[in-house]
Amino acid sequence: VVKFMRSIPGTALVEMGDEYAVERAVTHLNNITLFGKRINVCVSKQNSIIPSQLFELKDGTSSSKDFTMSKNNRFTNAGQASKNIIQPPSCVLHYHNVPLCVTEETFVKLCDDHKVLRFIKHKVFDPKPSAKTLSGLLAWECKTHAMEALSVLNHYQIKDPSNFNSVFSFTQHSYKSSSH
Secondary structure, three states: OEEEOOOOOOOEEEOOOOHHHHHHHHHHHOOOEEOOEEOOOOOOOOOOOOOOOOOEOOOOOEOEEOOOOOOOOOOOOHHHHHOOOOOOOOOEEEEEEEEOOOOHHHHHHHHHHOOOOOOOEEEEOOOOOOOOEEEEEEEOOOHHHHHHHHHHHOOOEEEOOOOOEEEOEEEEEOOOOOOO
């Protein structure tokens, strides 16, 4: 659950699944800079979010949203959550579920269209013969640029000529090899 605060503009409460998720969020996201603004992440005095005093944000959306049952929530149950490899922010993003027709130029255009800085390296993983989608890595000059791209492009829907609609997503990736 995410709830923006009317009383403190620019502030939101985010309810996490467990205390370890909270600890990771504070450890990895406190004091980072995104889009020129420093983010302060700390533990709230509230144990849970009470969806009251809802209001409309400037973009017309509600000030509160529950993502608990979202198909994009990779932490809906312990089994699914155990498959997630939690990585600290890095300059490399792993993308997956991208249509076979997507090229490096497609990603460049997405970055340009959404006003995020372009990546500096691109690596496509060899797909299996029966694959309908691609996955790979995109590397930015620094982790701030990668996180800005992640925040803007994650779960972006790509349509291809064969009418295959793909919502691709990114995950942070530890980037240790210079060959990627």
